[in-house]
Amino acid sequence: MSRTIQARRLTLHGVPLDIYERGQGRPILVLHGEDGPCPQAPFFSLLANQGRVILPTHPGFGQAPEATDIDTVDDLAYLYLDLLDENDLRDVVVIGCSLGGWIAAEMAVKSTARLSRLVLAAPLGIKVGDRETRDIPDIFALPEEEVARLQYHDTAQGRVDYASLSDDALTVIARNREATALYAWEPYFHNPKLRQRLRRVAIPTLLVWGASDRFVTPGYYGAAYCDAIPGARLIVIDRAGHWPHLEQPEVFVERVGAFLASA
Amino acid sequence: MRAWHFSENAYHLLPDAKEYDSIRVTLPNRYYDPQIGADLYHRFIDEWLIAEELGLDIMVNEHHQTATNLNPAGPVIMGILARETQTARLLILGNPIANRREPVRVAEEMAMVDVYSRGRLEVGFVRGVPYEMSAGNHRPTRMMARFWEAYDLILKAWTSHDGPFNWEGKYFHHRQVNIWPRPYQQPHPPVWITALSPGSAQAVGERGDIVACFLTGFDGSKRVFDAYRARRAALGLAAAGLDRFAYAALVYTGETDEEGYAGARKLMWYVEANKVPFQFTSPPGYHPPAAMADALKGPASGVFKMFQNPKLESFMEHGLVFAGNPDSVYRQIVRFYEHVGGFGHLLLMGQAGFLDHQETVTGMNLFAREVYPRLKELSPAVAA
Numbered sequence A: 001m002s003r004t005i006q007a008r009r010l011t012l013h014g015v016p017l018d019i020y021e022r023g024q025g026r027p028i029l030v031l032h033g034e035d036g037p038c039p040q041a042p043f044f045s046l047l048a049n050q051g052r053v054i055l056p057t058h059p060g061f062g063q064a065p066e067a068t069d070i071d072t073v074d075d076l077a078y079l080y081l082d083l084l085d086e087n088d089l090r091d092v093v094v095i096g097c098s099l100g101g102w103i104a105a106e107m108a109v110k111s112t113a114r115l116s117r118l119v120l121a122a123p124l125g126i127k128v129g130d131r132e133t134r135d136i137p138d139i140f141a142l143p144e145e146e147v148a149r150l151q152y153h154d155t156a157q158g159r160v161d162y163a164s165l166s167d168d169a170l171t172v173i174a175r176n177r178e179a180t181a182l183y184a185w186e187p188y189f190h191n192p193k194l195r196q197r198l199r200r201v202a203i204p205t206l207l208v209w210g211a212s213d214r215f216v217t218p219g220y221y222g223a224a225y226c227d228a229i230p231g232a233r234l235i236v237i238d239r240a241g242h243w244p245h246l247e248q249p250e251v252f253v254e255r256v257g258a259f260l261a262s263a
Numbered sequence B: 001m002r003a004w005h006f007s008e009n010a011y012h013l014l015p016d017a018k019e020y021d022s023i024r025v026t027l028p029n030r031y032y033d034p035q036i037g038a039d040l041y042h043r044f045i046d047e048w049l050i051a052e053e054l055g056l057d058i059m060v061n062e063h064h065q066t067a068t069n070l071n072p073a074g075p076v077i078m079g080i081l082a083r084e085t086q087t088a089r090l091l092i093l094g095n096p097i098a099n100r101r102e103p104v105r106v107a108e109e110m111a112m113v114d115v116y117s118r119g120r121l122e123v124g125f126v127r128g129v130p131y132e133m134s135a136g137n138h139r140p141t142r143m144m145a146r147f148w149e150a151y152d153l154i155l156k157a158w159t160s161h162d163g164p165f166n167w168e169g170k171y172f173h174h175r176q177v178n179i180w181p182r183p184y185q186q187p188h189p190p191v192w193i194t195a196l197s198p199g200s201a202q203a204v205g206e207r208g209d210i211v212a213c214f215l216t217g218f219d220g221s222k223r224v225f226d227a228y229r230a231r232r233a234a235l236g237l238a239a240a241g242l243d244r245f246a247y248a249a250l251v252y253t254g255e256t257d258e259e260g261y262a263g264a265r266k267l268m269w270y271v272e273a274n275k276v277p278f279q280f281t282s283p284p285g286y287h288p289p290a291a292m293a294d295a296l297k298g299p300a301s302g303v304f305k306m307f308q309n310p311k312l313e314s315f316m317e318h319g320l321v322f323a324g325n326p327d328s329v330y331r332q333i334v335r336f337y338e339h340v341g342g343f344g345h346l347l348l349m350g351q352a353g354f355l356d357h358q359e360t361v362t363g364m365n366l367f368a369r370e371v372y373p374r375l376k377e378l379s380p381a382v383a384a
Helices: A042-047 A073-086 A099-110 A144-151 A167-184 A194-200 A218-228 A249-261 B034-053 B074-084 B103-116 B132-136 B143-159 B198-207 B217-234 B257-267 B289-296 B302-308 B312-317 B326-339 B357-378
Strands: A008-012 A015-022 A027-031 A052-057 A092-097 A115-121 A205-210 A233-237 B002-007 B057-060 B090-096 B121-126 B165-168 B173-177 B191-194 B210-214 B245-253 B321-324 B345-351
Touching (some): A008 A073, A015 A042, A015 A073, A027 A042, A027 A099, A042 A052, A042 A249, A052 A073, A073 A099, A073 A167, A092 A099, A099 A115, A099 A167, A099 A194, A115 A249, A194 A218, A205 A218, A205 A249, A218 A233, A233 A249, B002 B034, B002 B357, B034 B057, B034 B074, B034 B357, B057 B074, B074 B090, B074 B103, B090 B103, B090 B191, B103 B121, B103 B143, B121 B143, B143 B165, B143 B173, B143 B198, B191 B198, B198 B217, B217 B245, B217 B326, B245 B257, B245 B326, B245 B357, B257 B321, B257 B345, B257 B357, B312 B321, B321 B326, B345 B357
Parallel strands (some): A027 A092, A092 A115, A205 A233, B002 B057, B090 B121, B210 B245, B245 B345
Antiparallel strands (some): A008 A015, B165 B173
16 A cells, blocks of 8 residues: 555646546546645545546646646646547546535536536535635635644644655645645636536536535535535535545545445 | 945834734734824935935835835835936836736836936836735736736837737737837836846846845855856857846944944844744745745745844845945945955845934945945946
């Protein structure tokens, strides 16, 4: 389990793209969040029991190169639709977490032709409140202890001991933050048009939320997201914050598995 | 050499720093008393006028949402000075053009001040400090691409005189650019750009604009100036004159060394009071990943160390402060000058924090009378 998982680099219409892959069967495209792809996380190997997991690194995250022409979530959504086209993947399950959930939702409003199911884990991307309501706390203006408190059930898990990390690991963290800012600085973690477009999502959709998510709460942000997608269902996982797939990977994969198995 | 008097127009009457997290971005403006603020504006304007009387040139800058600087609109204060002065050159360093949503408006403002100062304006462009990303909601990533597009647009607006041109760039869109007035100076006012790293110095060197370093000390400044010169040599461009290089330091001249140090200690308020948490000093993408990785290791690493625990002796040793009696100040500047391969403009931060009006004027006066004449001889080609 501790061996390094290597990414494969391909070029898609001129854009270099790093992809981790694991398992066989039904294609499951996983779109990571602000913290990068985390291919070592138990979630990834557990999910590989459910199908062929395809985990791309968004350009600029981790060790993946930036691409000059890719600088919006819209670009990422088209990039991954292209990825499905190029590989002629069908009946694809798309799972997106946080920022990745936003990308997944943008893909689904553009085309569900190659998609069969959508799983959004605490997705960002919509504006819920009025102009003076900060729906999503400003991570770029908060001390990171506070961000950890908002995003983790077990706050200790969100704390990083930078002094113990290698320069490479620190550089990855720096690149993840930079890429997050590139895609999500303004409008802040949302597309003002997305909420009204979510009615176009015509495939079964599951929203998964951590009960302890204080960053975007299931009762406010999750409920609004769920309402915007016809027939979508929202489930809440206990003892998890904004990253339920990391804090409760077994429960998360079990609930996703049940959703995928359902008619 | 030319010397420019520069003040940050700080509002220094703050509560104990233990009472707030940050002097920038989030410090509530209830701590600002507009009555006192009005007095301070008039005082600082008076000091700029005294600078002119003493034969110094004038520099203003701009910062946002901070008690360290109450010039959120540099062109406004420059507009006043252009009218109130007669002879001084007027430098704004600078317009944060990666953060101004309308570069054409910047071109208009600068052309306007250039005209009614009858061609005394010098226009600086800066990227903007990291703290200002949150203050202005400006995305800190890929800023330099935005910066250079704004620069190109402004220069084209200044130099196009045959009716509107079209601009549909990556960051800015206009279909009818045709500014009135156009600049007084032809083809346009001198352009200055701040650079703190060799990479940005190269880009300035290619264009031949004036490069300015702020508090970068002996070695940081030398790296910037060397990179500028090397880039021009590599491209086969003419070697740059001394008038292309500027350095900004805290400067206080006293009758004696002790008086000079006492004044400089008060200037050090500017660095001592700069209490800013990590999320505002290091917004994502502002610093290159390697520098950001270094910053994550803790506040005591790398170049930030000296700023964490500012000491006059250390700042003087590294060439961030020039202070003492006139001979000492002169010698310190000459030593710096020789180390960096020469420079033509000295930007004197001569007021900060609790340095009162009389003390400020005394320092300026001694510098202008006892130090400046000798500096002019150092690089006569650039002398005022």
